[in-house]
Amino acid sequence: MERATRYSKKREAILAAIQSTRCHPSAEWVYQRLKPDHPDLSLGTVYRNLALFQANGTIHSVGVIQGQERFDGDLSPHSHFICNCCGQVIDLPGVTPKAGQDRAVSRQYGLKVQHCELTFHGLCPDCIQQEPFDL
Amino acid sequence: MERATRYSKKREAILAAIQSTRCHPSAEWVYQRLKPDHPDLSLGTVYRNLALFQANGTIHSVGVIQGQERFDGDLSPHSHFICNCCGQVIDLPGVTPKAGQDRAVSRQYGLKVQHCELTFHGLCPDCIQQEPFDL
DNA sequence: ATGACTGCAAAGACTTTGCATCTTT
DNA sequence: AAAGATGCAAAGTCTTTGCAGTCAT
Numbered sequence: 267m268e269r270a271t272r273y274s275k276k277r278e279a280i281l282a283a284i285q286s287t288r289c290h291p292s293a294e295w296v297y298q299r300l301k302p303d304h305p306d307l308s309l310g311t312v313y314r315n316l317a318l319f320q321a322n323g324t325i326h327s328v329g330v331i332q333g334q335e336r337f338d339g340d341l342s343p344h345s346h347f348i349c350n351c352c353g354q355v356i357d358l359p360g361v362t363p364k365a366g367q368d369r370a371v372s373r374q375y376g377l378k379v380q381h382c383e384l385t386f387h388g389l390c391p392d393c394i395q396q397e398p399f400d401l
Numbered sequence: 402m403e404r405a406t407r408y409s410k411k412r413e414a415i416l417a418a419i420q421s422t423r424c425h426p427s428a429e430w431v432y433q434r435l436k437p438d439h440p441d442l443s444l445g446t447v448y449r450n451l452a453l454f455q456a457n458g459t460i461h462s463v464g465v466i467q468g469q470e471r472f473d474g475d476l477s478p479h480s481h482f483i484c485n486c487c488g489q490v491i492d493l494p495g496v497t498p499k500a501g502q503d504r505a506v507s508r509q510y511g512l513k514v515q516h517c518e519l520t521f522h523g524l525c526p527d528c529i530q531q532e533p534f535d536l
Numbered sequence: 537a538t539g540a541c542t543g544c545a546a547a548g549a550c551t552t553t554g555c556a557t558c559t560t561t
Numbered sequence: 562a563a564a565g566a567t568g569c570a571a572a573g574t575c576t577t578t579g580c581a582g583t584c585a586t
Contacts, residue, residue: 272540272585293576308543313576315541330465333551333574347512361506363519364499371496371521377482380523384498386506388515407560407565428551443568448551450566468549468576 271318276300276307280315284325285339290346290355292334328355329385345384351393358386406453411435411442415450419460420474425481425490427469463490464520480519486528493521 283296291299297312316337319325328336328346332353338346345361348354361384368379389397418431426434432447451472454460463471463481467488473481480496483489496519503514524532 270540270586274541274585276542306543309575310544310577311542314578317577330575335575347506347510347514350515356510356512358506358510361502367496367519368521371482371493372523375482375491375493376526376529377491377521378524378529379482379521380485382519382521384502384517384519386503386512386514386517388507389513391511394511394513405561405565409559409566411567441568443570445552445569446567449553452552465550470550 276304276311277315277318279304280312281319281324281339284319284337288340288357290328290336290338292336294334331355345386347386347388347390349390349393350387351389351396354390354392356390411439411446412450412453414439415447416454416459416474419454419472423475423492425463425471425473427471429469466490480521482521482523482525484525484528485522486524486531489525489527491525 279300280296283299284291289295293309293312293316296316297307297309300307300312316325320327320337323341324339326338326341328338328348330336331348336355338355340357342359343362345358347356347358349356363382363384368382371377371382372379414435415431418434419426424430428444428447428451431451432442432444435442435447451460455462455472458476459474461473461476463473463483465471466483471490473490475492477494478497480493482491482493484491498517498519503517506512506517507514
């Protein structure tokens with residue numbers, strides 16, 4: 267038997283915060299973002315709800331970047347670029363893995379592929395500018 | 402001026418440990434692995450050397466899996482499958498992103514792509530077997 | 537009322553770091 | 562001898578969790 271889920275104003279606000287930004291937020295970011303309107307919000311609640319959203323597939327994890335886990339509320343197929351310098355995550359709509367590659371891998375290796383992600387790493391426009399030229 | 406690097410028996414052993422396994426080890430794994438032969442090895446040294454290897458490109462990070470960062474000493478182009486259940490990382494030789502996609506992304510988005518990775522998530526053969534069938 | 541949700545603060549897990557000591561060159 | 566590398570333990574970060582009080586149904 268699975269645990270029932272009730273309505274919660276803060277849960278709603280946490281999800282809305284994630285879904286209304288393209289910055290791929292961390293728990294701390296969500297907390298700081300909502301703190302002004304929800305002065306009694308606690309970081310523990312943010313973490314608990316992020317775990318819940320992840321478990322039921324409402325959001326995805328982008329992975330741990332510079333020590334903090336980052337989340338994405340956009341479930342449409344797209345890839346990410348992660349800046350090695352500032353940690354910014356940039357969406358790459360339209361960029362996808364080869365079609366059918368997940369099924370090919372499943373068959374070929376006897377795995378059950380549930381998810382596939384393509385990620386690019388490097389320097390974002392901002393950090394390219396700030397790079398020293400004599401290196 | 403950059404800092405010189407001297408020889409160190411432990412550094413050599415740490416690198417050898419990573420390069421001689423396909424398990425994509427964590428710092429703790431390397432530490433436990435070398436402890437018998439190097440009783441005075443400390444975890445701090447493992448971390449410091451892992452950071453060094455990563456900085457000079459001798460090893461890659463596979464990312465943080467279930468709380469621990471995992472590393473890969475195999476620099477040849479290949480992809481990874483990560484088990485959502487046990488955290489095991491499996492190499493997928495021959496599985497690669499679309500050719501030229503990194504350059505396309507660089508151009509299209511004004512980024513400087515340095516690295517691109519394709520990762521699959523799901524259940525490994527071991528965990529498929531242990532899955533309950535009535536779910 | 538019942539069971540879920542939350543705040544708070546403590547605990548946990550992993551990683552980093554300061555400093556004295558030991559090694560390599 | 563100089564500068565790097567290490568052990569040890571303390572400190573740092575991010576995340577999880579226990580418990581008592583609060584809220585939704």
